[in-house]
Amino acid sequence: MAPSNFGYSLREAGHHFARNGSSTFGAVITIFLSLFIIGLFAMGSVLLDGMVGTVENQVTIQAFLSDDASQDAVDALQSKISGWSEVESVSYKSKDEALAEFRETMTQRNASDAVAALDDRNPIPASIVIKLRDPQDVEGVAKRLGSDDDFAAVADVTTAEDGTTSDPADQVQYGQGTVERLFTVTNWIRVITLVLVALLTFVAFVFINNTIRLSISARRREIAIQRLVGASNGFIRGPFIMEGVLQALIGSVLSIGALEAIRRFGLPMLAERITFLNFAISARATLSTYGLLVAMGLVIGLFGSAIAMRRYLKV
Template sequence: MALSNLGYSLREAMHHFVRNWTTALGAIITIFLSLFIIGLFVVGSGIVNSAIGNVEQQVTINAFISDDASDDAIKSFQNKLESWENVSDVSFKTKEDARKDYTGMSNSAEATMSALDGENPLPRSFVIKMDDPSQVEGTASKIKSDPDFKKIVDKDDVASSVLYGQKEVDRLFTVTGYMRLAAIVLVALLTFIALVFINNTIRLSITARRREIAIMRLVGASNGFIRGPFITEGIIQAVIGALLAIGVLEMIRNMFIPRIQGAISWMQLMLPLHLYLLTYAALIFFGLLIGFFGSVIAMRRYLKV
């Protein structure tokens, strides 16, 4: 569409928009609902991924230390651990810390410790957090094979001195991997379905004006000149639909999500603002693509020579 045709296309698009407002309203509602569902699912997927990430971040390695290990050897290995790749934090848990954690688990745990007449059999340990929890197995293996670690653990039981809930962690990452894949597939499927519905709606709108297109062709109008108003109208409808979808998503973000978050504070539902802005920009961009290509594809059969 040439720039010289832009003014004409805008005037004609607005004229058609007002004259056929029921058809235009149907297209806008279809676009709004389609983009809103996509946007809602993208935001929902972001919340699920955030929750999954929070669960994954709880994965830690516990490296238990022999009671005979010297403080200097323990400190030296801690410094070494902190310099490793994929290790984000290393905290040292004393025997007293271990006792407090154990007795805080239940009343029976307190009774068990009391029956030991003041003895504390629980070992000291390192609690290790990682930048990438999915690499927990590799990091645990590296600890087990480290010569400095072997100096501060029970020589007869090095393997069992490093624990991270192997089976549970494997199941966790398997489940979260499937959940992320399912989210991607569902977003792609919803996008495809939305494109089909929107294209059909625009096609019906253009079909209703096929005689107008035929008359313009008979008087010698070029394909680009004919397409201009229809493409412009399709883009206007798509942008309005996208803005309505964004408005409803903003209302949900500001009014409903904070209330739900307050009711289930144990689960993180709030996403950073920039993720919402990226979603909104994507909806507008997708709306523009739908308006443009939907009109072009729908008009193709009426512009064939």
């Protein structure tokens, strides 16, 4: 569509809107529903990914320390670990803090007898708690720490009767086995979500393209007359492409409005009823979703109309 043909195409698209209200309305509603479902699923995937990320971020490494370890050696080890690129933060948990945490956990599980059995003794060792930038690195960092000589010097190792000591790597805990299964499940959730969004987008494009094709097919005589009087393909195609773009833009704006209403009013209501889940969506993710819907609307309007017009413009 040439720039000189833009005004004509816009006027003709407006006339088509007025003359073919029912087909235009049907196309707009089809685009709106398709983009709304895609946007709804995209927002759901953002929420799901946030929930999965929250669970993953709770994965930490806990390295147990000997009661005889000097504070200087522990501080030096913390400083060394902090310099590792995979590590976000390192904190020290004293024996008293570990015991307080144990008491709270066991009390919540109605196991006060286990707490009383300690008889004012504290058998729980101090530890270093490591939080990672990417929880997926937990296994590699745990192995690296377990084989580190500085950690071996302060680790809570035990000595057997024959004089042999336990492996310091045994004192590095991160929920082995459970964490691997967690990451497997969360990775599959992300893959399935991406596949479903892609599939839904393809189905929506086919559905919308057929709707635009039917709208253009209803005016095939008009196209034939324009060809008979010598109009160029670009001149004929311009108003139909403009009409498809306007329909797609209106549909995308309506879908964004509906999604924004759900985000502002629906999600807070869910958050009040399901307090243990996080239903917050960042402004960046929201704007990205809305921008994607507008871009998809433009692509669908442009290419849907162009593809649907091809059969009527063949010589």
